[in-house]
Amino acid sequence: EVQLVESGGGLVQPGGSLRLSCAASGFTFSDHFMDWVRQAPGKGLEWVGRTRDKARGYTTEYAASVKGRFTISRDESNNSLYLQMNGLKAEDTAVYYCTRDLITGRGFDYWGQGTLVTVSS
């Protein structure tokens, strides 16, 4: 059974840092693109960024709103995805979801339960 379990959310002050983790199980982690998607309270979905599969060198893409502040990485040895968030702003407050992309790259077929990040003084 495919499972994605996020952790690491919490309250952080503006300008602070936080690292989110996503533990993946039940599938070949290196074969899939993995993405982070966030949802501010009461708002819609926003794509944050992705890391491609091993065959494509785990290269990354980011939304303009987080580029230069957030870094996505993955550890194949323990099937984990990470989101390092630096320079946090109030507008980064959201539930952050870890997602798995279909092999075909056509949709996020599995989502974690989400972890809440609150940026406030």
Place this chain on the structure above:
Amino acid sequence: DIQLTQSPSFLSASVGDRVTFTCRASQGISSYLAWYQQKPGKAPKLLIYAASTLQSGVPSRFSGSGSGTEFTLTISSLQPEDFATYYCQQRNGYPLTFGGGTKVEIK
């Protein structure tokens, strides 16, 4: 960036109704479109990908169509468990973007 506009943003319907909502892209995206359903407090769920392919396990009352800039999601007979918010997502280019959502509520 490719903008996705969903309409309507809110829809009130009854169990058994046939409902259709639209997602329009600001530029052509071929068939690189996915639809998701989200219930309150839950993660989204993939319903349709490649504009019209039903994800495994999704009931056949859901269907998608379209290509280029205009896409539709249809629920042939609305069930109680279908009251939720629906989002489209384009996958044609970066950044990946989502529409603003259509919330389906009980009439």
